[in-house]
Amino acid sequence: YQITYFDNIDSTNNYARSLQPPQVVIAEQQTKGRGRMGRAWFSAPGGIYFSLVITPRCSVDEIPTIPLLISTAITKVLKRELGIQAEIKWPNDILVQGQKVTGILVELAGETDAPQKAVIGVGINANQNTNLFPEELKKSVTSLRELNCSPVNRKLMLNSILEEITQLFFELPNCIPKVLNTWKEYSCTLGKKITVKQVSKTITGIAKDIDRSGALIVETPQGEQRILTGDLSINI
Numbered sequence: 001y002q003i004t005y006f007d008n009i010d011s012t013n014n015y016a017r018s019l020q021p022p023q024v025v026i027a028e029q030q031t032k033g034r035g036r037m038g039r040a041w042f043s044a045p046g047g048i049y050f051s052l053v054i055t056p057r058c059s060v061d062e063i064p065t066i067p068l069l070i071s072t073a074i075t076k077v078l079k080r081e082l083g084i085q086a087e088i089k090w091p092n093d094i095l096v097q098g099q100k101v102t103g104i105l106v107e108l109a110g111e112t113d114a115p116q117k118a119v120i121g122v123g124i125n126a127n128q129n130t131n132l133f134p135e136e137l138k139k140s141v142t143s144l145r146e147l148n149c150s151p152v153n154r155k156l157m158l159n160s161i162l163e164e165i166t167q168l169f170f171e172l173p174n175c176i177p178k179v180l181n182t183w184k185e186y187s188c189t190l191g192k193k194i195t196v197k198q199v200s201k202t203i204t205g206i207a208k209d210i211d212r213s214g215a216l217i218v219e220t221p222q223g224e225q226r227i228l229t230g231d232l233s234i235n236i
């Protein structure tokens with residue numbers, strides 16, 4: 001990869017979208033970090049913020065699996081390197097005891113019927129003190145430092161994560177079924193009663209499975225529904 005580092009940038013995903021793959025853009029902090037569903041991503045120093053620009057070697061209908069594959073790779077590294085009990089909430093939030101440690105935002109550039117490149121943005125709450133997070137986030141987030149009881153070496157973490165992701169992309173598309181099985185193993189969504197909020201509707205039911213393109217299969221009173229996007233919460 002060609003690697004570009006910024007002390008401060010609006011959003012690594014914004015910068016990365018104009019680059020030719022393969023590239024990695026890393027920032028110490030972001031002034032306009034972006035999350036899924038048009039949300040902001042709080043990006044104070046101490047976190048790990050990066051975007052990976054790659055050309056995915058898979059078919060158009062396999063593209064929606066990318067967020068799931070990436071979250072699986074990162075979860076694997078967090079478990080292996082730090083021994084933390086990380087879980088994945090569909091499609092790609094990484095949580096520990098219900099609190100979010102990592103968010104992933106995949107954006108495609110190029111033609112919609114044949115994406116030329118994918119910009120994979122990853123935000124990891126690494127060494128931040130989450131007491132200093134905005135009030136509305138405090139309850140739902142945690143950081144690796146808080147879980148690990150000491151600061152993590154962000155450079156080593158990032159290296160391990162990039163290695164894991166590189167290996168995964170090297171094995172595309174053949175590795176997809178195997179990695180989706182690992183996703184299921186790490187999932188805290190399957191088998192639960194869930195609600196998915198989409199722009200124009202809300203779906204409630206039991207999360208049964210994911211299919212081969214990463215869609216969530218939900219059993220609802222109206223029958224099974226296949227969900228490709230949305231904001232999921234687990235009902236308790």
Ligand code: BTN
Nearest residue numbers: 011033034035036103104121123
């Ligand atoms: C989410 O959970 O909503 C996704 C958050 C993704 C945040 C990362 S930080 C690096 C990259 N640049 C951005 O502006 N967003 C992603």
